[in-house]
Amino acid sequence: MNAVPNPHEDRPPRPAGLLEKLMSAIRPEFRQNDLVFDPRHPVFGGPACAVEGCDRPARSNRMCWGHSVRWTREGRPELETFLVTTPARWVGHRLLDACAVDGCRYGLHSHGMCQRHWRQWKRCGSPPMTAWQTSTAPLPVPSPLPEVCRISYCDLWVRGTSVFCTGHDGRWKALGRPDIEDFTASYEESGPGGSEHIDLRRLPMQLRLEMQYALQCRHDEATKKIRPAWAQRLVNALADAQVRSLLDEPEEFWKTFRGPTGNWATGWGTFLLGARRRIEELVYGRGWEAEYPRPVWRLRNLGIVHSHTSTITFEEITQPWLRDLAKRWARWRLSGGISASTVRAGVRMVARFSAFLPAEVTGLAQVDRALLERYLADLHAAMGGRSTHNAHISNLNTFLRTIRVHRWDEALPGNAAFVPEDYPTPPPLLPRSVAEHVMAQLEDPANLARWQDPARRLIxxxxxxxxxxxxxxxxxxxxxxxxxxEGAPYLRYFNHKMKREALVPIDEELEQQLRDHQRRILEERPEGVSVLFPRADANLRGDRPISTSGYRISLAEWLQRCATRDELGRPAHITPHQFRHTLGTRLINKDVPQEVVRQILDHTSAQMTAHYARLSDNTVRRHWEKARKVNAQGETVALDPAGPLAEAAWAKQRLSRATQALPNGYCGLPMVQSCPHANSCLTCPMFITTAEFLPQHREQRQQTLQIISAAEARGQKRLVEMNRQVADNLEKIITTLEDDGQPGTGEADADAS
Incomplete structure (x- = not known):
């Protein structure tokens, strides 16, 4: 006789002691078979329903589920009128109507009558109700009177042998005839003005304890709300699937869990996966002793929670000896404060080396220089000098050097290392700043107003x-x-890359916008918040900021709404980090000293700041070379496009920018030569000006005086002499134009000339 296969026999055995640990960890308030929550509970409740007198939490259209359904069934009348006119009792807990026959207190069955009077009416041929009640004597009231329904606020007679009226008896049977006392108690606890609850009685004991523990953990963490109705559907799906324990199935199973009938709700997989991991943590513990042997490290169990990286996997490193060394290396780096994303990237690059290793390599003693040279050739063929090419060599070299320094394996050959010549020449750093005409579009107040979220606009x-x-x-x-x-405002932030606090000066306008946003956040979340840009969901404590991925998505949508175009008319693609490069380039272009730029951007070294300076000089020179250059007579001036003369011409051009304050061009005279005209316009006999140009004259005088002051401080006498005449002429022009108060004088002078 063939044995009937057991569908559960291939499941892994449950960990020893799990039941005892669950029972000792679950507090009494969560050890109930029917968990009842206060409507205002911060995790399981919500704000009160907008219907007058209803204490149920609002779930849809500012109303509880019952009133929202009632509003929909009534044809969605004007909402404000509905809120003040509808009864407060919600569906399932309002007072039930009695039979329409006078004196009868049985519950309704059909056509406004109880079952006994409905049958009598049907036997009479279903005549009009009023005529039937006057012409036919309805069945009399039973004697003695039946018992009243066990639900405390219901005064209807019980149905037959039941202890409930017709309506409550039908609900009791629909729930699978639960214990009468528990059913009655649930109405007492969640009756009119009652609470939310999750009924776990259909679950087997093991799974019931696991769900109780998971819900307790979500309550204690208080990071995200849970709607009991949502949790109840999940509980029912688990009961229908005959699940015994969350540990009976691997994590991949719970990521896509659906009930037997295909019912599913958003978030089930996330909740079940988190619940399974909490139970594993309870039975196996947390920390390095629990995580180190695992093929996939869960960083939360190591206390690393504020990271974009949640796991580090070693499954792709197939050689056990190499996997052990990679684990040791990863633990050492995490312990030293290196970010989890950097550690995971290093492990991933060791995994690539693992995939390259031939089958005959059975230990670290065979990883010598010859093998590494073969690996270099393999990397070059696969990556061809891409940016990750250097990263693979660097990480593997760090891995091998760490093994050698800490003497984790003495079998490593001494020549197993990379030399500087092994690294491919890095490509030149290309400009990453946003073009100025694109920045002009982004900084336009009309485009900034197109942000739908003020928090993301401020970011x-x-x-x-x-x-x-x-x-x-x-x-x-x-x-x-x-x-x-002195009262100057600064923005204080934490530089996560450098792991230190930093300050950057800001203007009063940005300070005011930060203050306004701060007040708005405190008004929206009076319960407390610790970050300036809190995320809207899964953030009950107010300590979780907006995610970087969420902002990037919003940035792309904003660029699309603004129809931002690049120099070729294509839709502009911009990353958040480009704004940092743009600021650095702008500051250098404004002749801000590199050391000041380094401090503003909080660079550790001046190398990156120097890149902005080099980029600025190259950009300006490129535009200068492309521009058409003419002399005072309007004749085109040609320069050698390349060679030593081009370099010298550019050096002279840079020097000439500092000699005179010309409003309409640059001086092309070499610095070693004396200038017969300190300013070609102001010393020209044909020059004519009027009072309408006074603002330009005042600005040029100010610039000229600044040049004279700087030259005197540096002892540059010739530069002082060259600009003194300009300043004197400007002073005379301004004085004459300011003293002449007669309108039209300038125009008359122009005509006379």
Missing amino acids: TLVLMRCGLRITDAINLPLDPVVHDA
């Missing part, structure tokens, strides 16, 4: 004006503005 302004990295910007504290002794 964009911080990126543009302060040059922060996106991670630093979204993690700003609630009060990020500080002032120095």
Whole structure:
């Protein structure tokens, strides 16, 4: 006789002691078979229903589920009128109507009558109700009177042998005839003005304890709300699927869990996966002792929670000896404060080396220089000098050097290392700043107003004006503005890359916008918040900021709404980090000293700041070379496009920018030569001007005086002499035009000349 296969026999055995640990960890308030929650509970409840007198939490259209359904069934009347006119009792807990026959208190069955009077009416041929009640004597009231329904606020007679009226008896049977006392108690606890609840009685004991523990953990963490109705559907689906324990199936199964009938709701997989991991943590513990042997490290169990990386996998490293060394290396780097994303990238690059290793390599002793040279050739063929090419060599070299320094394996050959010549020549750093005509579109107030979220609009302004990295910007504290002794405002932030606090000067306008946003956040979340840009969901404590991915998506949508175009008319694609490069380039273009730019951007070294300076010089020179250059007679001036003369011409051009304050061009005279005209316009006999140009004259006088002051401080006498005449002429012109108060004098002079 063939044995009947057991569908559960291939499931892994449950960990020993799990039941005892669950029972000791679950608090009494969560050990109930029917978990009842207060309507205002911060995790399981919500704001009160907008219907007058209803204490149920609002779930849809500012109403509880019952009133929302009632509003829909009534044809969606005017909402404000419905809110003040509809009864407060919600569907399932309002007072039930009695039979229409006078004196009868049985519940309704059909056509406004109880079952006994409905049958009598049907036997009479279903005549009009009023005529039937006057011509035919309805069945009399039973004697003695039946018992009243066990639900405390229901005064209808019980149905037959049941202890409930017709309506409540039908609901009791629909729930599978649960224990009468429990059913009655649920109405007492969640009756009119009652609470939310999750009924776990259909689950087997093991799974019931696991769900109780998972719900308790979500309550304690208080990061995201859970609607009991949503959880009840999940519980029913688990019961229909005859699940015994969440540990009976692997994690991949719970990611896509659906009930036997295909019922499913958003978030089930995330909740079940999180619940399974919490139970594993309870039975196996957390920390390095629990995680180190696993093929996939869960960083949350190692106390690493504020990271974009949630796991580090070693499954792709097939050689056990190499996997053990990679684990040791990863643990050492995490312990030293290196970010989880950097550690995971290093492990991934060791995994590529693992895939390359021939089958005959059975230990570290065979990883010598010859093998590494073969690997270099393989990398070059696969990557061809891409940016990741250098990263693979660098990480593997660090891995091998760490093994050698810490003497984790003495079998490693001494020549197993890379030399500087092994690294491909890195491509030149290309400009990553946003073009000025694109920035003009983005900084347009009309386009900034197209942001739908004021928080993301303010993040964009911080990126543009302060040059922060996106991670630093979204993690700003609630009060990020500080002032120095003179009252100047600064933005205080934490530089996550450098792991230190930093300050950047801001203007009063940005300070005011930060203050306004701070007040708005405190008004919206009076319960408390610790970050300036809190995320809207899964953030009950107010300590989780907007995600970087969420901002990037919003940025792309905003660019599309603004119809931002690049120099070729194509839709502009911009990353948040480009705003940082743009600020650095702009500051260098304005002749801000490199050291000041380095401090503003909080660079550790001046190398990156020097890149902005080099980029600025190359950009300006390229535009200067392409521009058409003419002399005072309007004749085109030709220069050699390349060679030593071109370099010298560009050097002279840069020097000439500092000699005179010309409003209409640059001086082409070599610095070693004396200039017969300190300014070609102001010393020209044909020059004519009027009072309408006074603003330009005043500005040029100010610039000229600044040049004279700087030249005197540096002891440049010839430069002082060259500009003194310009300043004197400007002073005479301004004085004459200011003293002449007669209108039209300038025009008359122009005509006379």
